[in-house]
Every structure is written in structure tokens, then in C-alpha cells.
Amino acid sequence: MTGLRVAVVGGGIGGATVALALVRRGVEVAVYERRDGVPPVGSGLGLAANGHRVLAGLGLGPALDRTGAPIPTMRMLAADGAELAHYDTGRLLGMRRADLVRIVLDGLGPGVVHHGRECVGVDVDGDGDRPVVRFADGSTATADVVVVADGLRSRSAAAVVTPPALRPSGISALRGFVDGHGLPERLATGQNAWLGADRHLLSYPVDRHGTLNFAAFVPRPDGSADEWSFRVDPDTVRVAYAGWDPEAAAVLARAGEVYRYDLADRDPFAPWSRGRVVLLGDAAHPMLPHMGQGANQAIEDAAVLAALLGEADGDVPERLATYEATRRPRTDRIQGQSRRNGERFSGARDLTSAGDSGADGDLSWVYGYDAPAAGRAAAAGLRPS
Ligand SMILES: Cc1cc2nc3c(=O)[nH]c(=O)nc-3n(C[C@H](O)[C@H](O)[C@H](O)COP(=O)(O)OP(=O)(O)OC[C@H]3O[C@@H](n4cnc5c(N)ncnc54)[C@H](O)[C@@H]3O)c2cc1C
Structure with a gap:
């Protein structure tokens, strides 16, 4: 036990996970989240084996497995439904974003998360040399370490670095949930990706009750939507995929509430820490969603950072530098591959071009990564021999 007091800015998946991993090590943590409750419903995500490994190590495996939908395979389809390829997804669990965050926050227990801050x-x-967090209501909080986990449009990252400008991808995601009952088995239980000339569509189950999430990636329409709650006419998505595979149409025919979100990332940047303030998750390495890894990488960050801070003893800045050195080669690579996948999936590049995933779709370097072990190794490297 270090006697450290850690403040976490942002109670999304990254902030919640690092808080839980630190609490499990006996570190005192306060999480400050601007929302009044858990994230709004309306979107899903895939918890991959690399993220699941971390959360299972924190004791959340049974709750996750009870709640999420196991997805064994991913089918890549042409716009007309012809199968192009299929991949083993590893241990992918489709989840509602809100369920995932709630399960991690429940693990924290009362008094740790302060909503509406x-x-x-x-x-x-x-x-x-202790950092101070400032709030909109004029109040402040002092801590030994501040973890900035406030997402893609991080406001507090400026304490550490001036990040490169947001890079709009020119693609918007139109997304929503549909009732999958009565749809063919391959739609109801698998992940399907239909790839077209300038757009692609993804669908997968997110719970044990037959709910499917769809994410339709289309050239960005006029206007801008950088909040998750930007609602659009559901016909927008049906029109965007008119004439595609009837199975894709069957999913979209059921769409009721549809939300638009304009995708953006940033080029990799450094440093991730200054003094005793450190960045984590999208605040450190915002990436496009085309590898389904943003949340999983935030979860991995949490495992490595907590392992290092759990043994801190007057050497916090060195530990934060070790966290960055451990994590950056991997997140840089995944940021780059996520961009390239966006181009491949929307037809700008040949689907069979190898990229980092290899033409055979081997993603074991992504899913096989053991972040808790990487954290332990990094911490062991700092122990006096
Ligand atoms: C369409 C789409 C699909 C995706 N699918 C996947 C997927 O399948 N798998 C995957 O791994 N990733 C996926 N992602 C990426 C994933 O959503 C993000 O990478 C992940 O949410 C990052 O987690 P985070 O905790 O760093 O940030 P966030 O989830 O953005 O959390 C940040 C938190 O900080 C809070 N906050 C913000 N500002 C402040 C402030 N000033 N004060 C206090 N609190 C603040 C926010 O309210 C929020 O709760 C997808 C993204 C998109 C856009």
C-alpha cells in the first residue's frame, strides 16, 4: 500500500477501470465525472479478449459474461451479401456501453465516483508538487496523482501537452439498437460487416435478450455531430444502404432511434505525463473505431498504470514515464491500423491488403496481449535488484 491519493477525471470505461484496479491495490481514489449518471443508452461495443482479460482479473468476469453476448465469428460481406472472409474473433463479447461502465462502477462500491462534477x-x-483539479462550480480537489481520462475531446490533457488537432475522418457513424428476434441465426448471434464502395455497415448482438447494435459508417453528411446524443431520422440509415443485401436491409428496417456521431482521431503524441498528471484512454491515444479497440486499449492502460502506481514510493514521475514507454508502441500501432482499416472497409483500399492484421486476419497480437502481465513486468523492472 502506497498511501497515494489519486484523482481520476472522467468516469468512462478507462477512468472507471483504472479506479477499480487502484482500489483493489489499496490506493485511495476519487473519480470525477461530469455526467449525472452512467452513459446514455444507444450504443454498443465489443469487449475483446485483451480487455476482458483485464476486467476478469478484477473479478468482473462473471458479471460481464452474464450480461454480454459472446460473438465467436465475424463475417465480412460484400454489399450484396456475398461472403468475402470470416474471422475468429477470439473471446469477443458484444455489450451495451452503459452496461459495461455500470458493471465496472458497481465493482467500485459507493463513495468513489462523484457524478455531476x-x-x-x-x-x-x-x-x-501536488496537482489540483479545478471544477466548473469553482471548487477544487488536490491529489498525489491526477489521471486524466476525459475522452477524445479531453479538456484537461492541456495540463500535460498541447495535443495535435483533432483529425476529422470524414466518416459519420449512424448507430442504434434493434430487436433481433426472428432474424436468421447468423445475424442474431454473429458480427457481420457489409463493405461497400464508400461506406460499410456493422451489426452484432449486445446482450442475452436478442438486442443487436448496428453501426453504419457513411460519408459525413452536412452539419456536425460530435455528441453521442445527436439524433437523426431513422430513414437516413435505410436510404444510405438502399439496394444492399436484403439481410442488411432486414436489420435496418427495424431501426427506431438512430444517432449520428462524426468520427475523429488524432496523430499519436507525447508526452502523456507531466509532473504527477497522466493521460489515459482516448485522452492519450484517440483512435478511430475500425479495430474495435478504443475502449479495450483504455482498459489495458488502466491495468498497466495501476500496477505501476500500486507500488509507487516517492517515484511517481518515473512510474508515469514507464507507463507511457510500456503502452505507446502498442497504442501507436493500433491507432495507425484503425485508420487504415477505415480506408480498407470503405473500399478505398483492397480488403486483402495485409496491413498489420495480415491478409489472413491474424489478430492474435491484439487479442493475445496480457496487460496485467505487462504491468507486473514494468513494475518489477523498477524494483531495486
Ligand atoms: C461508433 C463507435 C464505436 C466504437 N466501438 C468500439 C468497440 O467496439 N470496442 C472498443 O474497444 N472501442 C470502441 N469505440 C471506442 C470507445 O468508445 C472509446 O475508445 C472509449 O470509450 C474510450 O474510453 P475513455 O474512458 O478513454 O473515454 P470516454 O468513454 O469518452 O469517457 C470519458 C468520460 O469522461 C467524462 N468527461 C468528459 N469531460 C469531462 C470533464 N470536463 N469533467 C469530468 N468528466 C468529463 C465523460 O462524460 C465520459 O464519461 C467505439 C467508438 C465509436 C465512436
């Missing part, structure tokens, strides 16, 4: 900035040396 909007952070407006962090002062690196606000109190001697």
Missing part, C-alpha cells in the same frame, strides 16, 4: 482544468503544480 465537471472538471475545467488541472494545475500540475497547484499545491507544491
